[in-house]
Amino acid sequence: MTKNSFNEPTNKNPLLVLNGDTRNLIKEIPDNTIQCAITSPPYWGVRDYGIEKQIGAETDLNDYILNLVSIFSEVRRVLRPDGTFWLNIGNTYTSIEISWPLFPFRANVA
Numbered sequence: 193m194t195k196n197s198f199n200e201p202t203n204k205n206p207l208l209v210l211n212g213d214t215r216n217l218i219k220e221i222p223d224n225t226i227q228c229a230i231t232s233p234p235y236w237g238v239r240d241y242g243i244e245k246q247i248g249a250e251t252d253l254n255d256y257i258l259n260l261v262s263i264f265s266e267v268r269r270v271l272r273p274d275g276t277f278w279l280n281i282g283n284t285y286t287s288i289e290i291s292w293p294l295f296p297f298r299a300n301v302a
C-alpha cells in the first residue's frame with residue numbers, strides 16, 4: 193500500500209485492516225485522515241510477543257522511548273484536527289516488592 197493507494201473507509205467499504213509493523217504501516221497513511229487512534233503498546237522488557245523487532249524488546253530504555261515517540265509523531269500527523277489519541281500504558285510495574293519504571297515520566301494528558 194502507498195499513500196496514493198490508501199482508500200479512506202466509506203459506507204460501502206467501512207473497514208480497512210492493516211497488519212504489520214506499525215512503524216512502517218503508519219507512514220503509508222495520509223495526513224489528517226484518522227479520527228481516533230487507540231493503542232496499548234508493549235511495556236519495556238516485560239513480554240515476548242514472538243514477533244521480529246517487537247516494540248518493548250529494545251535493550252536500551254531510550255530506544256524504547258524513541259520507538260514510541262516516533263510512532264506517536266506519526267499518529268499526530270495522521271490524526272484529523274478533531275481526532276483523539278488514547279494511550280494505555282503503565283508508568284511502573286512491580287516485581288518482588290520493587291517498582292520499576294516503564295515510562296520515564298508521568299504524562300499529563302490534556
Ligand SMILES: C[S@@+](CC[C@H](N)C(=O)[O-])C[C@H]1O[C@@H](n2cnc3c(N)ncnc32)[C@H](O)[C@@H]1O
Pocket residue numbers: 212213214215231232233234235241243245246247248
Ligand atoms: C500489550 S499488547 C496489546 C494487545 C492488543 N491491545 C489486543 O487486544 O490484541 C501489545 C501488542 O503490540 C504488538 N507489537 C509489538 N511490536 C509491534 C510492532 N512493531 N508493530 C505492531 N505491533 C507490535 C504485540 O505483538 C502485541 O500484540
